[in-house]
Amino acid sequence: MTRARTLHFLQTYAVLILIGVLIVVLSLSSENFLTTRNLLNILNQNAPLAIMASAMTLVIIVGGFDLSVGATFAVGSVTAAWLAVNVDPYLGLLLAPFVGLLFGIANGVVITALKVHSFLATIATALIFKGIAIAVSDGRLISVRIDEFIWLGRGTFLGVFNSIWVMIVFAVILTFLLTQTTFGRRVFSVGGNEQAAILSGIRTDRIKIAAFAIAGFAAGLASIITTSRVALGQATAGEGMELQAIAAVILGGTSIYGGQGAVWRSLAGVFLLALVNNGFNILNIDPFFRDLTMGLIILAAVGISAMGARR
Amino acid sequence: MTEPLLSARGIGVRFGDVDVLSGVDIDIRPGEVHGLIGENGAGKSTLGKVLGGFYRATHGSITVAGRRQDRWDTPTALANSVAIMHQELQLVPALTVAQNVFLGLEENRRGVLRGTEATRLVALMEQSGLFLNPEARASSLTIAEQQKIEILRALARRAQVIVTDEPTASLSKTEIDRLHQIMRNLRDEGRSVIYVTHFLKDILDVTDRVTVLRNGRKVHTRDTSGESKETLVSAMLGASKTETLYPEKTRDFGPVALSVRDLLSPNGAHVDRLDIRAGEIVGFAGLVGAGRTEIARAIIGADPASGTVEICGKPLARHSIGEATRAGIVMVPEDRRGQGLVMTLPVRANISLPHLGWLSSRGVMRKTRERALATGLIEQLDVRPAIVDGDVSNYSGGNQQKVLIGKWLAGAPKVLILDEPSRGVDVGARETIHREIGRLAREGVAILVISSEIDEVLGLATRVFLVDRGRLVDEIDPDMFSEADVLAALFTHQGMGDDAA
Numbered sequence: 001m002t003r004a005r006t007l008h009f010l011q012t013y014a015v016l017i018l019i020g021v022l023i024v025v026l027s028l029s030s031e032n033f034l035t036t037r038n039l040l041n042i043l044n045q046n047a048p049l050a051i052m053a054s055a056m057t058l059v060i061i062v063g064g065f066d067l068s069v070g071a072t073f074a075v076g077s078v079t080a081a082w083l084a085v086n087v088d089p090y091l092g093l094l095l096a097p098f099v100g101l102l103f104g105i106a107n108g109v110v111i112t113a114l115k116v117h118s119f120l121a122t123i124a125t126a127l128i129f130k131g132i133a134i135a136v137s138d139g140r141l142i143s144v145r146i147d148e149f150i151w152l153g154r155g156t157f158l159g160v161f162n163s164i165w166v167m168i169v170f171a172v173i174l175t176f177l178l179t180q181t182t183f184g185r186r187v188f189s190v191g192g193n194e195q196a197a198i199l200s201g202i203r204t205d206r207i208k209i210a211a212f213a214i215a216g217f218a219a220g221l222a223s224i225i226t227t228s229r230v231a232l233g234q235a236t237a238g239e240g241m242e243l244q245a246i247a248a249v250i251l252g253g254t255s256i257y258g259g260q261g262a263v264w265r266s267l268a269g270v271f272l273l274a275l276v277n278n279g280f281n282i283l284n285i286d287p288f289f290r291d292l293t294m295g296l297i298i299l300a301a302v303g304i305s306a307m308g309a310r311r
Numbered sequence: 312m313t314e315p316l317l318s319a320r321g322i323g324v325r326f327g328d329v330d331v332l333s334g335v336d337i338d339i340r341p342g343e344v345h346g347l348i349g350e351n352g353a354g355k356s357t358l359g360k361v362l363g364g365f366y367r368a369t370h371g372s373i374t375v376a377g378r379r380q381d382r383w384d385t386p387t388a389l390a391n392s393v394a395i396m397h398q399e400l401q402l403v404p405a406l407t408v409a410q411n412v413f414l415g416l417e418e419n420r421r422g423v424l425r426g427t428e429a430t431r432l433v434a435l436m437e438q439s440g441l442f443l444n445p446e447a448r449a450s451s452l453t454i455a456e457q458q459k460i461e462i463l464r465a466l467a468r469r470a471q472v473i474v475t476d477e478p479t480a481s482l483s484k485t486e487i488d489r490l491h492q493i494m495r496n497l498r499d500e501g502r503s504v505i506y507v508t509h510f511l512k513d514i515l516d517v518t519d520r521v522t523v524l525r526n527g528r529k530v531h532t533r534d535t536s537g538e539s540k541e542t543l544v545s546a547m548l549g550a551s552k553t554e555t556l557y558p559e560k561t562r563d564f565g566p567v568a569l570s571v572r573d574l575l576s577p578n579g580a581h582v583d584r585l586d587i588r589a590g591e592i593v594g595f596a597g598l599v600g601a602g603r604t605e606i607a608r609a610i611i612g613a614d615p616a617s618g619t620v621e622i623c624g625k626p627l628a629r630h631s632i633g634e635a636t637r638a639g640i641v642m643v644p645e646d647r648r649g650q651g652l653v654m655t656l657p658v659r660a661n662i663s664l665p666h667l668g669w670l671s672s673r674g675v676m677r678k679t680r681e682r683a684l685a686t687g688l689i690e691q692l693d694v695r696p697a698i699v700d701g702d703v704s705n706y707s708g709g710n711q712q713k714v715l716i717g718k719w720l721a722g723a724p725k726v727l728i729l730d731e732p733s734r735g736v737d738v739g740a741r742e743t744i745h746r747e748i749g750r751l752a753r754e755g756v757a758i759l760v761i762s763s764e765i766d767e768v769l770g771l772a773t774r775v776f777l778v779d780r781g782r783l784v785d786e787i788d789p790d791m792f793s794e795a796d797v798l799a800a801l802f803t804h805q806g807m808g809d810d811a812a
Binding site: 201259 | 613631632633635636642644649650651652653654655656660663664665667668670671674675676718
């Protein structure tokens with residue numbers, strides 16, 4: 001009895017326990033770790049990934065995967081930079097997330113209209129989006145050294161980086177959507193049992209499209225933060241971020257089978273990965289061990305969550 | 312007395328915080344068909360799975376042919392000639408019958424298959440009297456045929472004890488008879504069959520001994536020859552109750568609540584005219600595949616269809632489930648796992664799922680209202696455990712069914728369609744559900760009951776339609792017809808005397 005309970009507890013809070021352990025270990029190994037500056041830096045650096053992982057949570061709960069958010073990020077990056085240089089810096093920052101939203105809607109429509117698995121559909125759309133990003137930027141880097149553009153990624157508000165505020169607001173909104181609204185309930189039901197959702201009068205296709213739209217929007221939002229910070233739009237931006245986002249979601253304990261999960265879990269997943277990274281930097285350990293450790297942590301997390309799933 | 316082939320002592324199983332089984336002793340003798348029976352949630356299926364090595368018991372010991380087993384899992388069980396036939400069949404759809412039967416036992420030379428499965432299967436079929444086309448793909452077979460594969464598989468492993476878990480759930484009458492004959496043959500060869508089922512008739516028909524479980528404990532094991540339906544039911548329920556009584560029929564109808572005209576769906580529903588009055592219970596009887604469910608799906612808008620559906624005189628504006636639910640016509644689907652409940656959501660969220668519109672304001676859930684609704688229905692339908700946020704996936708079949716019915720009653724429907732309302736449900740829950748159906752009718756709800764159990768349709772409805780190929784072919788008065796009459800009539804309509812029943 002207690003064993004089952006312990007297992008359940010572990011599964012629910014594995015990610016928090018791991019974070020706690022890492023914080024203790026890192027604080028003991030280096031005095032540079034547990035400083036406000038270091039912690040804020042970690043959050044700042046990972047805010048774009050955290051935003052994308054938060055939205056990916058919805059896609060995974062609804063029973064899908066979005067492998068195109070990295071490419072959407074690239075589109076966002078070059079669109080924002082191009083508009084900033086050629087039209088208006090504020091317009092660039094404002095429009096890129098909505099371009100991402102459109103691309104997300106396109107994903108959702110392709111998936112629901114063609115009835116293909118999102119995994120396959122988004123592999124294909126990722127290539128298309130990538131091509132669009134290259135076309136927009138003409139394959140070149142777009143430098144945007146304009147104050148009206150870079151404030152978002154570099155500035156602070158009340159002593160905390162803007163990016164962190166954006167991340168917090170976005171995660172709070174998504175949490176509210178998921179836990180307090182009818183939309184959130186529908187998201188859980190579509191991922192938990194699509195047939196039951198259909199027979200309950202839910203238009204499951206719309207819910208899926210909305211989830212992918214949010215993921216696209218998040219990729220665009222994340223891209224303006226990064227683009228603004230580095231003052232550079234490029235079609236290679238965001239490469240591999242889709243996999244990091246998915247890894248963070250799963251690491252956090254959201255079920256890859258859909259129907260279960262939470263946004264805070266994905267934030268914790270991102271933070272855990274970031275801590276490992278940071279720890280290796282602080283301790284100056286061979287990067288080989290970093291990738292190895294990350295791989296092992298993800299395996300362990302997936303293993304723990306699979307342990308009770310077999311009934 | 313002969314030494315038991317398989318015996319278990321003090322078996323206890325705990326899932327989470329729930330004791331599913333506790334302190335169960337059971338002996339399986341060589342050459343017997345041993346029935347396990349009990350209400351849903353009594354633990355019969357769990358006990359079967361423990362004996363077959365599929366679940367590990369939390370407490371207790373298992374002894375096979377006098378040797379105590381420390382580790383009892385599926386491979387050990389197979390090595391000790393104990394095989395289990397699952398409720399959900401475990402076949403590889405892309406492989407042939409022969410390949411499935413000998414899965415894991417293929418003759419090979421250093422890993423290279425010799426392709427002898429078909430020949431070996433022919434020999435095995437000769438020996439057992441079970442025949443299938445060895446080259447057919449498993450995916451092309453009916454459920455009954457797939458079950459034969461499972462049995463052949465057990466035989467191929469020279470199993471002495473075969474555990475079958477609710478094998479007849481999706482079989483026709485003739486197929487069930489055939490399965491029972493196979494069980495008897497196995498017994499006569501000195502093998503033992505453990506038969507988990509909730510059909511009393513099947514237990515009385517084929518088993519030699521029967522073990523009754525109640526609330527995870529063993530009531531007793533007795534020779535089946537001394538048992539009857541009544542004695543089994545009273546042992547299962549504890550108190551001395553007899554076979555389920557149906558609620559009293561009222562004939563105090565209001566105006567027409569559901570009116571269907573010229574309904575045609577690509578899935579085969581074809582109904583020229585169907586009227587159900589407020590307070591009336593109408594039944595659909597038909598053989599499996601007769602299109603009863605298809606008619607219901609077409610009415611509520613789950614399948615595309617043409618024609619008109621009127622609720623209390625008002626035609627449905629659009630042909631969709633959302634529109635139907637708002638107008639007050641709902642359907643409790645037959646497959647609660649597949650189409651009814653979202654197992655990852657708690658009881659509360661399952662009940663509120665079709666009603667999110669009025670349980671929210673501006674898209675934000677009104678959780679107090681939602682809880683109150685769920686609490687009320689849990690009480691009304693006697694759902695156990697009575698927890699608003701209970702994990703529905705851990706509930707017994709009967710209680711899941713109650714939650715599912717509650718989900719659709721939550722909107723106070725004017726017309727209620729129930730598709731197989733008591734399939735796979737224990738006697739107690741069945742009674743609760745029937746009582747509730749009767750109560751709803753008295754309150755003026757128009758009800759359509761679809762059931763494969765003709766007895767249930769006749770017992771509940773005041774008017775019964777015979778359904779064949781998506782059409783209402785005849786209307787009968789259930790009080791003038793017996794189960795046998797209806798069955799005979801259905802077969803006549805079907806005309807070809809097909810296998811399905």
